[in-house]
Amino acid sequence: MSRTESRGTGFIPVSPPTLADVAERAGVSRQTVSNAVNNPDLLRPGTLERVREAIEEMGYSPNRAARNLRTRSSQLIGLRVLPAQEGTANAMMDRFVHTLVDTSAEAGYHVLLFAGDNDDPVGGYDHLLRATAVDAFVVTDTYLGNPQAAWLTEQRAPFVAFGRPWDQPQATHPWVDVDGAAGTRLATEHLIEKGHTRIAWIGWRKDSPIGEDRRAGWLGAMHDAGHPTTGLASRVEDTVQSGAEAAAVLLDESAPTAFVCASDTLAMGVLHTLWIRQLAPGRDIAVVGFDDSQVAQVFPVGLTSVRQPLEDVAVAIVRALESLLGHVHEPNPGVLLTPTLAVRESS
Amino acid sequence: MSRTESRGTGFIPVSPPTLADVAERAGVSRQTVSNAVNNPDLLRPGTLERVREAIEEMGYSPNRAARNLRTRSSQLIGLRVLPAQEGTANAMMDRFVHTLVDTSAEAGYHVLLFAGDNDDPVGGYDHLLRATAVDAFVVTDTYLGNPQAAWLTEQRAPFVAFGRPWDQPQATHPWVDVDGAAGTRLATEHLIEKGHTRIAWIGWRKDSPIGEDRRAGWLGAMHDAGHPTTGLASRVEDTVQSGAEAAAVLLDESAPTAFVCASDTLAMGVLHTLWIRQLAPGRDIAVVGFDDSQVAQVFPVGLTSVRQPLEDVAVAIVRALESLLGHVHEPNPGVLLTPTLAVRESS
DNA sequence: GCTGGCTCCTTGATCGTTCCAATCCACCGG
DNA sequence: CCGGTGGATTGGAACGATCAAGGAGCCAGC
Structure with a gap:
């Protein structure tokens, strides 16, 4: 009963070969073909060879739906995409998603x-x-008060978070995150090394734990170096406009010689203010951003920026997923990665 | 035979209810539940109500794998992601992908x-x-010489291309594209309206049909207005560096007062050169980019840029997919959309 | 009263794979 | 010669949905 023959009539697309088709051709049973695909060790070398040839010749690939049904798994990982944000510098998800796709594959x-x-x-x-x-x-999107992690845990759904459970220290789900404080510390120490002592901070509003984390890196580095910080910090919305205004105020009131920002978007605001005041970034005033966005990379005066190791994050997430789905109990659910600094002309 | 009972023991995750479970609860057959989900019109209102209640109470959702197996369809659309390109201004895929996901849903x-x-x-x-x-x-990625479209056609695989089949005018597959020439024409006419007559073009190498298309828009608008174009066009690689160099050469040799670029990346190069020469974008020299990337949006001197209607593209693609998968024969396989101009300070 | 047609619902088969238990077979020691 | 052993292979059942027929039940019409 050759199915391809009975079906391949004229215009109707030929349905792909099935296990049974391959089995018939190789002169073995369905199960043997299945084993050849999934547990080759179970077959005698000769048989394996024969089956593999048949698979090759017929261009067989296991039907996903059937396999999924039987094994109760889909080999699919869900990723929710959020509306693209216009007017911000951050398109880092591109980098992350690509590596995630690669590693998952x-x-x-x-x-x-x-x-x-x-x-x-x-x-x-x-x-x-x-x-x-x-x-x-x-x-x-593990921002504060986001119910997803808790909900998924309750549903016993396997998931890995990109981002620490800031508001739920008792959470036990696996997560991978980037040490923002280490990043801003890196940035600040880089500026200190260049001779700066009055280094300002422009970050996000206080209710963002990520923002506070990044701020802590700047603060720590400044304290360690014995430099003053009073009057040098500002907390605003994450927009170019806010960054520009904050920079103007800080320049007027505290005369900093360098800025560390919680995002490239804010850094662009700073650069805007410098532009207006005819100050040259890098020469007159140093600026460091966060995220190493495309904006930072193509800006005429390259913007020094903290670069998140998104590729490593994606790899770590897939690792965590694998151990999760393989029912291997991972004792340490949290992975914290350290960012690097992409140094350019602005510092 | 209550399955949930026999399964929901202790730690073992309770498997979701099946069609049969719902059927038993509602006192009907499997097929009736199936119809309640897929062809509600076939049921008597009372029955439908009863089944719907059971579905609601049990939190039933049809098992994807089983449905896929039986219907020979996966309700999935494949999208290949390419390596993220660093150092270019273009992160427009974000916008496109998001709308695609939304519309597909x-x-x-x-x-x-x-x-x-x-x-x-x-x-x-x-x-x-x-x-x-x-x-x-x-x-x-329907660039020149890309074998995918031809290969997929040969395999009789349903697909819709974002991009015209430049090198295969006889291709019959559905496609959606943005009229690049119309975009650059828009940009050029905008500049002409502002009083510019010496408008330069910086585009891609000649082997890019997309680049040549965009160039044609500039050329056409210039001709129509009776403005000269000789010595005002340049074809280079799509990098900031190349754009900067091309701008320098053009400024020295042809004294343009405005630039139209085939990409925001090239436009950033132009802005770089202007910056070095202490020329103010928008006041001294006008610049228009292409793609309305985030860079264009957050740049201190906002970059005027041709904005592709990616949302509309995604919608049109999903429409085409629907008629393709619904076996409705679409007589006109090509859709060409017109971009708009996002006007900012740089022009 | 029987038929035909209609609406509403049910039953058995099927999609293509993997799981499970059974079978076959060669080999070995007693 | 026989039972035991273990590796290689097989056939039946199941995963959970939809498809394709096939009933009930009802009503109109002759």
Whole structure:
């Protein structure tokens, strides 16, 4: 009963060969072909060879849906995408997603994107979970008060977070994060080494633990070096405009010679103010941003910026996912990676 | 035979309810529940109500794998992601992908990302196709000589291309593209309106049909206005450095008062040269870029840029996919959309 | 009263794979 | 010669949904 023959009639697309087709051709049973694919060690070398030839000749690939149904797994990892933010410098997700896709592929997984909805933060997760459409999630927006991590834990859904559980220190889910404080410390120490003593900080509002973390790096480095910090810190919204205004105020009131910013967006604001005041970035005033965005890279006066090791983050996340899905209990659920500093002309 | 009871023992995660579970609870057959989900019109209102209640109470969602197996479709759309390019201004894929995910979701599809490999341009496609892991593809990198479109056509795989089949005018696959020439024409006419007559062009090498298309828009607008173009065009690599050098040469030799560029990356190069020469963008020399990247948006002197309607592109692509997968024959396979101009201080 | 047609619902088969238990076979020691 | 052993292979069942037929039940019409 050759199925390809009975089906391959004219325009109707020929359906791909199945296990049974391959089995018939190789003169073995379905299960043997299945084993050849999944547990080659179980076959005698000769048989394996024969089956492999048949697979090759027929261009066989196991049907995903059937395998998923039987094994109750989809080999898919869900990643929620948020609305693209216009007017900010940050397009780092590109880098992260690409490595995530690459690394997942090596581990035998694909990445499934689904839409996020701020009104219903767990809706998308719920649907995919109940339909067993994905095996696990990667959660990237672990901002304060985000219910996703708690909800997923409650549902016993496997997931790995990009970002520490700031507001839930008792959380036990695996996470991977970048040590923001280490990044800003790196930036500040770099500036101190260049001879700066009055280094200002422009960061986010106090309710952002990520922002406070980054601020702590600047503060720590300044304290360690014995430099003053009073009047040198500012906390604003993450927009170019806010950064520009904060820089203007700081320049007027505290005469800093360098700026460390919580984001490239804010740094662009600083550069804007310098531009207006005819101050040359790097020569007159040093500026360091955060995220090493494309903006930092192509800006005429290259912007020195803290670069998150997003590739390493993605790799660590996939590792965590693997041990999670392989039912290997990982004793230490948290991974903290250290960023680097991309030094350019602005410092 | 209550399955949830027999399974929900202690730590073992309770498997989601199945069609049969819901059917038992609602006192109907499996098929009736299936119809309640997929063809509600077939049920009597009372029955439908009853089944819906059962579905609601049990939190039932159809198992994706089972449905996929039976219907021979995955409700997944494959999108190949390319390595993130560093040092260029362009992160427009973010915007595109997000809308694609949103629009696909409305049409009942999810987006599956898979890794691209330059050595094996069709490898990823081939695997997913043979495993019937996706229903269709969105092909974004339709550069010259790219074998994917032809290969997919040959395999009778459903796909929609973002980008015209430049080198294969006889291709019949559906595609959606942005009219680059219209964009640069818009940019050039905008500058002409501002009183400029010596408007220079900085574009890509001649072997890029997209680049030549964009160049044609500038050329056409200049001709129509009766302005000279000789010595005002330059073709270079798509890097900041090349853009800067080209701008320097053009300024020295042809004294343009404005630049239209094939990309924001090149425009950044122009701005670099202006910066060095102490020329103020927008006041002394006008500059227009292409893509409305984040760089254009956050640059201190906002960069006027041609903005591709990526949201509309994504919507059109999903429409095309729908009619493709619904076996509706679309007589006109090509959709050409017109970009807009995001005017900022640089012009 | 029987038929035909309609609406509403049910039953058995099927999609292509992997799990499970059984079978086959060669080899070995007693 | 027989039972035990263990590796290689097999056939049936199951995963959970939809498809394709096939009933009930009801009503109109002759």
